[in-house]
Amino acid sequence: MAAVNPTANAQGTREVVVETLREEASTWLFVAKTLIAFFATGWLAMRFDLPAPSTAMLTTIIVANRQSGMVLAKSFYRGIGTVAGATAAVGIVAAFPQQRDLFLLALSLWIGICAGGATLYRNFKSYAFVLGGYTAAIVAIPVIENPPGVFDSAVARLSEVLLGLLVSGMVNDVVFPSRMRDVLRRAARDQFAHFLGFVRGATGGSIPREAMENAHLRFVRDAVTLEDLRSSVIFEDAEARARSNHMRLFNQRFMAASTSFQSLHHLVNRLKRAKRDLAASTLIRLYAPIGDALDMPIEAGTGARLLLPRLAAARDTMRGNVATLRATLADTQDIRDFDTGASLLLRFVDELHAYVDAAASLQAPRVLGGSAEKVRFDRGNDWLGAGIATFRTTLTMLVLGLFWIDSAWPLGSSAMLLATVFAGLFATTPNPTRVTWVVMLGYLSGMAAGFICEFFLLTQVDGYGLLVFAVAPFLAIGLVMMMSRKLAFYGLGWAMGFAYILALKNVQVYDPAHFINDAIAQVVGLGAAAVSFVVIPPAIGSAWLRRRQLARLRGQVALAAEAPLPGLRHRFESVNHDLVSQVVAQTQPGSADSRALIAWALAVHETGRALIEMRHDMARRDVPPTLSPYLQAALHTLARFYEKPDAHGYQLARDAVATAIASVGEHAGQAHLLEHLHLVRMALLDGESVLAAYMPSAPLAKEITHAP
Incomplete structure (x- = not known):
């Protein structure tokens, strides 16, 4: 029986405890920062006498993220969407001030187009489209009976949302900020070290197809992750903005080099399977100087700069060896195979040198803005899938609008607003029906907590300080769940339902009948969004x-x-x-x-x-x-x-x-x-x-x- 090492066990236990405490600290720091932003926004909105402080407060929850750069990116695109939505609302009301049917048709079509646009992006740009639809609804629907009030409604909504964005950005940038630039740098270093380590380890011969497939998936994830991080970090860091194009070039050169690397090893594998061992072994000998050049500690920065002359020397050696190695082959087919592989190998080493050069330039003390080749990361968007999202959301809004008109339901506007938010918000998820139902359960729980808080606690307190003490514990429950992988959507529903149903304002009104009717309307809106995903399934994940x-x-x-x-x-x-x-x-x-x-x-x-x-x-x-x-x-x-x-x-x-x-x-x-x-x-x-x-x-x- 093997002896147990108590020191190793203690070390393992200590690492688990430290990692658990670090994760718990990160969760509670997120909760604290979100609560600070939430209540600071509410206090300022009330001091400025904004019509709906709850809208500004809800904004802080929607943009909440433990990473400062993510909050700033989300806020930036939410601001764009808010301005676009408010502008669209003014235009729709101005075009159809007396025609309610045409007004609802135009508004539904705008919301549908925004939902479709959200499916074309997989980062926070999609959120701008969601907010474009949502803002148009919250600006235009309340003034459907009073068209001249649309300008005041637009100004009020813009003021509330932008206040929430400003406060969230400041709190996350000042209170123990968690910088995305550190995550980006770590991702770039990991990509660099993993790829060069893989290349160095592969110089000895062929790579099994399964290993190459796994490597390809890793290369794909690394490239897309790096681009997503880059697009977010530019909002929090001036240096990251200056180096943004260099990071794109670094990523593009990685993709080019990884593709040539895979082609090279597919070629070697095919030659070995075809029993053309002499051609394969000759190519491996030609490949050997790359392994020698990479035989050193590999990391971005100093390591990249030291690698450049080594790779240049390896490239010169390989070019000089081509004729010598080719002369050792007599068979015509072997020579043709070698020529093909040698051409591919020299292309690869050129691309590898360019990739390492890009890594070294990222670590230079100063990067000139125009010094890097301009490149783009194009996306593979599906316009037909976006069309389905547009049709589904437009149809849902039209059905709810017609029901509102025919029933003369006083709170039909609340149902439409919630359907607008969640029809667009979850149009980009692989299983939106399930997600929407989970959020609805969380939303119901949050509204139940809101009922207890509003009628049993808020009625007993006076002043904003006591309001914070009464509200914070309920909201913190939802925020903690948002940090859990299993309960994230439930927690989001809880936090949004709780904050939205409270509808905090300067002069709080305690009306249980209105509270219950508004809750029913919000559930109907959420349910309509969920049903729409069942009736017209989304393309994503299908x-x-x-x-x-x-x-x-x-x-x-x-x-x-x-x-x-x-x-x-x-x-x-x-x-x-x-x-x-x-x-x-x-x-x-x-x-x-x-x-x-x-x-x-x-x-x-x-x-x-x-x-x-x-x-x-x-x-x-x-x-x-x-x-x-x-x-x-x-x-x-x-x-x-x-x-x-x-x-x-x-x-x-x-x-x-x-x-x-x-x-x-x-x-x-x-x-x-x-x-x-x-x-x-x-x-x-x-x-x-x-x-x-x-x-x-x-x-x-x-x-x-x-x-x-």
């Missing part, structure tokens, strides 16, 4: 959308083959990573859908990037007129096959590539094109890839067939 996203991913090969070349590399890489990230987030890990996604992603990355590089070479050098039709035919058939894969399209693409290879071989000075085409053909004939399902016979899985 098998239908996954199929569309997978088709969009395959269509990236057509983009690589036919789109204009300027900026194409960056667009191809960023959209690919974003699409894969979306589908991974909505797919059960290890499922058939997940495996199919990864397999297609690897094929698309490799083939698409090879086509882009080939087109750049075609653009840089003169292609003989007699050769151009064969190259264009290869590009066209590959694009059509990936757009709609089937056995016939596969054979057309395979034969077109083989014909292009044979044609290039007949023209002197076109070896650079032959290397790209050969790589594409090897990918087409990979029996372990997703393309194997379209191959006419199984034997192709056992060997790499070369063009005559």
Whole structure:
């Protein structure tokens, strides 16, 4: 029996206790900061005699986040949405001051468009759209009987919301701020160290396909996470704003290098499976200087600057070794395989050097604003899914509006407001029906707590100080639950329901009948939002959308083959990573859908990037007129096959590539094109890839067939 090490056990227990205490401290710090912002906003709103201090106070809950940068980013976009919504409300009321039906139609359409726009983004930009719809409703609906009052209503709502945003931002930036820039720097360091460590560990030979698939998922998550963090950190830190484009360039170079790295190891794996060990081992020998260059402690900053000359020397060594190693090969097929791999390897080391250079520049004491190449991170948005969200939300608002008109329900406006908030807020979640019902349960609990607080405690206190003591414990319960992964949505519902139903103002009115009627109206609004997700299911998380996203991913090969070349590399890489990230987030890990996604992603990355590089070479050098039709035919058939894969399209693409290879071989000075085409053909004939399902016979899985 193994001896127990009491020191190790004590150390483990101590680490668990420290981590638990750190998490608890973070939770209660979030609760304290949110409560400070909530009550400071309420006090200021009452001092300024704003009509609805509760709107300003509710704003502090909606933008609450433990990270200061997240609060500032959320507040920035909420401010944009608020201004846009107030402007739209004034325009709608001015256009239809006496036509209630047309007014509700225009308002419903605006809210629907905002909900659709929210589905096109996966960061706080989506929140601007949600607030654009919500603000239009809270400005326009209360003045439906008094159109001239719309301007005063817009000014009041803007004042209340912007006050809440200002106070939240100041509190989170002053009271023990938790900086997102630290998270961003840590994410960039982790990405850098993990990728270079993986590259260093892979210089000894082939990588199992499963390991490469897992690495690809990690690369995708790292790239998308870094972009999401960058887009939030720029709001809290001036230095982060100055380095924002450098961070984008760092991320783009990471995506380019990781794609070439994967293509290189797929090539080595295929050669080994085809028993072409001499070509594979020769490429591994050519690869060896990279491992030697990376054989040092790796981290961003000083380590990156020290790596640059080592990688440059490795690149020079590899270029000098190409001819020597090629001379050791006698077989024509081995030479062709080596030429293809050597070209890919030299491209990879160039991209790796550029990536390390970007990492080093991020750590420079000063970064000049215009010193980095301008790049963008494009997203793979689905406009049809946004159209579904627009239709669903518009229809829900119209149904509630018609019910309000026909029933003359005095509190129908409250139902519409709540339906507006949650129909837009949860349109971007993978399972909005479940989320909305969980939030509704939390909302009911919060309103029940609000009833107890308002009629049993607030009626017994006098002054704002005692009001804080009466309200804070109830609100803190919801805020604590918001920090729990399991209870986050329930806690959000609790906090919003409690704050919204209290409707705190300068002269508080205690009317149980109105309280209960308003609570019923709010539940009806929440229920309408939940039912709308059942009647018209959202695209997000559905098998239908996954199929569309997978088709969009395959269509990236057509983009690589036919789109204009300027900026194409960056667009191809960023959209690919974003699409894969979306589908991974909505797919059960290890499922058939997940495996199919990864397999297609690897094929698309490799083939698409090879086509882009080939087109750049075609653009840089003169292609003989007699050769151009064969190259264009290869590009066209590959694009059509990936757009709609089937056995016939596969054979057309395979034969077109083989014909292009044979044609290039007949023209002197076109070896650079032959290397790209050969790589594409090897990918087409990979029996372990997703393309194997379209191959006419199984034997192709056992060997790499070369063009005559």
